[in-house]
Amino acid sequence: MSQFIAQTLNGLTLAGIIFLVSSGFTLVFGVMRVTNLSHGAVYLLGGYVGYSVIGASHNFFYGLAAAAVSMAFFGLVIERGLLPHLRHSEMAELLATLGLIYVIDDVSLAIWGGNPLSITLPGILGKSSTLPVDHIVYPNGRFFILGVAVVIALVLFYLLHRTRIGAIIRAGVDDRDMVNALGINVRLVFTIVFALGALLAGFAGVLGGTVLGLYTGGDSDILLFALAVVIVGGLGSYGGAVLGSLIIGLVDNYGTAYFPAVAYSILFIPVIIILLVRPQGLLGKVTT
């Protein structure tokens, strides 16, 4: 039982990290119809930047901030420098971001090398505490990650549903042309959303670096999590990202714990089921 509780907590932690990555991915797709395959690479790059800044400043939170800000800037550069030249062709954008993966991965390999790196949490976050249930000893850092993910999920929800910019973003998901026709600067909204997605990915990179580690190929792993989440939850749906992250995070963790030989493949069982039963995803809208 205590094993199961610990695995569930692990799954929720993973779901938190996956949520931070997939929420940006799904928002960018929802608003801009851009499938940013390099989102996983941005996650990993953010983690590496955070690792270096933490190494230099000996402060975890500086690393977290540096990763988030630098990746937001990087997202800004991609959104302003690359995407406008692709004439809003979805497949061209997808392929260009595929090219970006090779560039980011290779440059990361050149700077940080091929050995896996790990980020350690500071102070009390690096310790473990004993839970009242079954006397499970569980690392505080994972609670911290889970808490941060929940807080960010709530902030994003507030942002999307209670603010003007959120209303514009939601309207953009539904009908981009109409938003444009209303005189709103859709171009600026795109940039904000894309930079926000990259910011979240970089942020998640540092948090993920404490649990999953930073390693070559870690970007495609996290990208696949994000893709599974958006298929299950519905491409472009924020609620779908929350729900999908929970499903994928838990399924992956139970799979790794109880069926290690096929863990990675079990992950895609919900994906296949969803595709057969509800191709638009659990909370996705039917596109016309």
Added chain:
Amino acid sequence: MSSVSGRAGTTTPQGGGQRALPGPHGQLTLTALEQSRRLAGPVAGAAALAVLVTILTGGGFASTLVLDMLVYAIAAMALDFLGGYAGLISLGNAGFLGVGAYGYAIAEVHSFSPWAAVGVALGVTLGLGLGLGIVAVRVKGITFVIITLAIAEVIWGLAYQWVGLSEGDNGIPVSVLPSIGPFSLSNGLTLRMTVLAVFVVIALLLVTFVRSPFGLSLRGVRSNEARLAALGYRTGLHRYVAWVIMVFFTGVAGILYVFVNQLISPTTIDFSANGLITIMVIFGGLGSIWGPALGAVAMVLFQQELSIYLSRWQTLLGFTLIAVVLFGPQGIWGLVRAAGRRWDALIGRLQGELAGAAGQESPGTGAGPAGGSGDRQPRRRGGWLRGVPGLAGKAPPAGSPPGAGPARHGAGETRKP
């Protein structure tokens, strides 16, 4: 005073009552142009085949490189068949290649005879294609890309994690290859010629499929599915059949891969390997069958040769893909097509001149493609972005061919901005 040069600007005004002077010369030039246009493809193909045979019989490092190119060319052409003609671009073909390769290797480990192992590999690939197709071709565009990638990652995950079956990270070495009578694939020359033969057969099959009524209706499904469906075509079945053909041929490439390399390991089918095959197709030119084969040649050279001199070749690879997407979405084959168009335009112009000279109807104005017999209009094939849902850009493709006349878009093709 002759229009043999074929330039529209040099059209000679015809004197009244005289026989058309440039007739015989012009006719000769026209025939020569038409013949060379017709023969250019076969001659280039024969030359390429001769070069391939020469290199492959020579052996050595060059032949190993060419074998790699041929194997990946099969996978790339299969991807192009589905991507370029049905509009479904896969990002998971290294995975299907892995199914063929692992199918053979695992069957051999379980002491199947070599030919039985080939049968197992083909059967597993076909079964997988038939089964997954039910799910995969339900979606189009971006979602299809994502799903093929997901399928490939499942295959990679099994190869990496299911150590009992796949021997995990180490991969499975293959030592026993099939043989018929005196011909054994363990013999280098026999193997090389077999790979070449399989490549040629699959390439010709794919070209035949593409030109067949099935291939044409497949393009119709891509351009305007609703119309094809209204005409009574079973559009879903078209996509399904094309998908199965794609998976099966890629699996065949996988069997050849394991014959050539005598090892299959998860690195062959990881994320970047999947991307690489898709890049071959985009680089070569989507929707041309031969272009992706050239793309495979270029990418294998990139990977094997450039990596010797340039340790950061993957960065260059990434930038190359971005540059192709930005500046030349038609890929290498776009250049070949542009040359063909110029040729066609030349022929059309000459025809126009001759028609004008013979008809005497409108002296001096018979030049130009518009005056041609009409069936020689330079034909513009669909750009690679066309037809895939939500894929077409807003702006017309830059650099429309001169003299293409009214662009022949797929009739009734609707575009959403």
